[in-house]
Amino acid sequence: MRSFLGKLATLDKNDLTTRETKIAEYIKKNLVMMVETDMKIVTLSHEVGTGYSAIYGLLKKLNIQGYRDFSISLANDADAMTIDVSKDDENVSRSYISMIKHNHSLIDKKMLFDTLNLIKSANRIYVVYWESVLRGAATELTNFFYSEKLPVTLLDSDWDTINQRVADADKEDLFLFYTKYGASTHLAKVIEKIRNKGGKVVFVSGRIPTQQIDKHANLIHTLIIDNVEEGGECAISKSVPFHYFNDLLVYHFQHLKKNN
Missing domain, CATH: 3.40.50.10490 (Glucose-6-phosphate isomerase like protein; domain 1)
Structure with missing residues (x-):
């Protein structure tokens, strides 16, 4: 699967440590920026105030093979989030399309x-x-x-x-x-x-x-x-x-x- 958000959604939140939860929340809030800047692990570690081991620990729980695979999964998530659908009533359509795209991945x-x-x-x-x-x-x-x-x-x-x-x-x-x-x-x-x-x-x-x-x-x-x-x-x-x-x-x- 090539989706960080997708893998995260299938994991029980109680299985994450406090540091892993902090990392996950940062990524969810800054996903597009991370993709646009091609954020490296050293920068991510600095931004969330944790060591590399906590980041790799989270990736391992999500069955993501290394930071490169993680970066690819973020790029796929960012692509799924750029669907140009108008707001209001069509938010439902956007959510349907997004869910199907994530499950496709x-x-x-x-x-x-x-x-x-x-x-x-x-x-x-x-x-x-x-x-x-x-x-x-x-x-x-x-x-x-x-x-x-x-x-x-x-x-x-x-x-x-x-x-x-x-x-x-x-x-x-x-x-x-x-x-x-x-x-x-x-x-x-x-x-x-x-x-x-x-x-x-x-x-x-x-x-x-x-x-x-x-x-x-x-x-x-x-x-x-x-x-x-x-x-x-x-x-x-x-x-x-x-x-x-x-x-x-x-x-x-x-x-x-x-x-x-």
């Missing part, structure tokens, strides 16, 4: 195709929405799979139903989870049980997964579900990035089908 395209391969090879597919706000996106994807004559079932987070399906799972089954935050202990245990049964798990979330989920999920897609730009006026529905993810899956599924 965030989503790993190779992992997207790996997900398609799991979908195509599954004997049974379970699309699971963990929060009610994601029911629409999960239903939309389920309906598409059904139209393609794939063996698909839509599930929610109901304890009894989920555990019945997991108990019946085998190594050819695929569970595709949609969740805003993915911090549920119940969810982590469900995913672990699926993997112990030999099933496959694709985890799509608005936050970086917990260590337990990261350990057991086959593939992880982290989406941006919050307005990441400083001073963003509009609160966009958190289901929007999941619909965008659906559209990417559908487009590439149909494209691959057409070429095969």
Whole structure:
């Protein structure tokens, strides 16, 4: 992913130290200036009053490989913020466009195709929405799979139903989870049980997964579900990035089908 703001939005703020929080806030407020001046680490260190180690510590938590990669991600963020859309009512349009652009930079395209391969090879597919706000996106994807004559079932987070399906799972089954935050202990245990049964798990979330989920999920897609730009006026529905993810899956599924 080539977006500092995007990565920052997927990290729990409680995971940052006081110094890392100070660095992040400075960057958010001065991002465009940093890009325009090609700010070096020595200048950033001086401006925020911290050593290099605190800056590199923050980058490591965000899976950014070094200061050069960090500079590239800032440039991409600055580019996403320069969309020329008039204010007032069109602030909503600007926020939608910005969110889609940030998610476009965030989503790993190779992992997207790996997900398609799991979908195509599954004997049974379970699309699971963990929060009610994601029911629409999960239903939309389920309906598409059904139209393609794939063996698909839509599930929610109901304890009894989920555990019945997991108990019946085998190594050819695929569970595709949609969740805003993915911090549920119940969810982590469900995913672990699926993997112990030999099933496959694709985890799509608005936050970086917990260590337990990261350990057991086959593939992880982290989406941006919050307005990441400083001073963003509009609160966009958190289901929007999941619909965008659906559209990417559908487009590439149909494209691959057409070429095969």
